[in-house]
Amino acid sequence: NAGVTQTPxxxxxxxxxxxxxxxxxxxxxxxxxxxxxxxxxxxxLIHYSVGAGITDQGEVPNGYNVSRSTTExxxxxxxxxxxxxxxxxxxxxSYPDSHEQFFGPGTRLTVL
Amino acid sequence: xxxxxxxPQSLIVQKGGISIINCAYENTAFDYFPxxxxxxxxxxxxxxxxxxxxxxxxxxxxxxSFNKSAKQFSLHIMDSQPGDSxxxxxxxxxxxxxxxxxxxxxxxxxxxx
Numbered sequence: 133n134a135g136v137t138q139t140p141x142x143x144x145x146x147x148x149x150x151x152x153x154x155x156x157x158x159x160x161x162x163x164x165x166x167x168x169x170x171x172x173x174x175x176x177l178i179h180y181s182v183g184a185g186i187t188d189q190g191e192v193p194n195g196y197n198v199s200r201s202t203t204e205x206x207x208x209x210x211x212x213x214x215x216x217x218x219x220x221x222x223x224x225x226s227y228p229d230s231h232e233q234f235f236g237p238g239t240r241l242t243v244l
Numbered sequence: 245x246x247x248x249x250x251x252p253q254s255l256i257v258q259k260g261g262i263s264i265i266n267c268a269y270e271n272t273a274f275d276y277f278p279x280x281x282x283x284x285x286x287x288x289x290x291x292x293x294x295x296x297x298x299x300x301x302x303x304x305x306x307x308x309s310f311n312k313s314a315k316q317f318s319l320h321i322m323d324s325q326p327g328d329s330x331x332x333x334x335x336x337x338x339x340x341x342x343x344x345x346x347x348x349x350x351x352x353x354x355x356x357x
Contacts, residue, residue: 136287167347174250174333175288175347190344222287231276231339235287 134158136236138223144242145213153208153239155223163226164206165190165233166198168219175222181206182228213243248336250348257355263321265351267334270315274336278345279308279319282331291332292319295339324355 139154157164165180167190177190181200195217197209206225210217220240224233249268257263269277278293294301294308294317301308307320321328331352337345 172253172349174349175335177344180344191346224287231278231293231337232290233288233345235280235289237285237287 136223136225136234138221138236138239140239141237142240144244145210146244147214149213151210151213153210153221153223153241155206155208155236156204157206157223157225157234158204159225159234160203161225161234162203162228163233164200165224166196166206166208167222167224168192168217169222169238170219178208178221210241215243217241218243248334248346248348250334250351252351253349254352255354257321257324257353259324259326259355259357261324261355263324263328263353263355264318265332265334265353266316266318267336267348268314268316269336269346271336271346272315273338274346276337276339276345277308277310277317278335279306280333280335280347282333282350284330288333321353324353326355326357329353329355 136157162183166178167175176192179198181187220238222238223236226233279291280288281291282288292303292306305322310317331350333350334348335345
């Protein structure tokens with residue numbers, strides 16, 4: 133059981149570039165979420181999904197897109213990277229009847 | 245209405261001492277209050293959680309105290325150890341309806357040997 137995996141671990145982008153952060157889980161969890169972690173601001177929810185084909189916005193969705201075509205994968209797309217998107221990004225998953233979220237190891241993104 | 249306020253921002257405790265971290269929430273619809281522990285370079289992991297039908301929950305050296313009327317909850321770490329040095333996040337959410345949790349801003353705990 134690999135749990136929640138995220139790739140890449142580190143990424144540097146230039147302003148305006150686009151990229152996709154990958155997230156996969158092998159626990160058959162229906163719920164998946166993306167958070168960003170910034171110093172002094174805790175974890176803020178970007179987007180979440182309650183199952184394949186269903187996504188919704190969190191607190192800070194602007195500049196990010198998601199899709200959920202399978203139960204296992206939940207990629208996060210940055211459409212046109214901005215320095216304000218420099219952050220550590222965490223993916224999490226859980227069963228619908230359990231509120232324990234399992235977090236991945238994170239992706240540290242720097243936008244120059 | 246959606247904020248969760250966490251304090252202190254950082255905490256230094258001697259080995260064997262008690263670490264106390266406090267959180268306050270605003271939304272009375274919240275009915276699930278977890279604490280997550282995060283070590284450097286790792287993702288957060290669930291430590292302990294409580295629902296508002298009890299005022300206290302204990303798991304080993306970790307205890308959550310919950311005050312529904314004051315809309316506050318706290319994490320107590322008894323007999324703190326250097327291995328407890330980490331960042332701790334409280335969170336609040338609802339067990340029904342939308343699947344959204346609001347996290348506190350985190351407390352960086354350092355336990356001195």
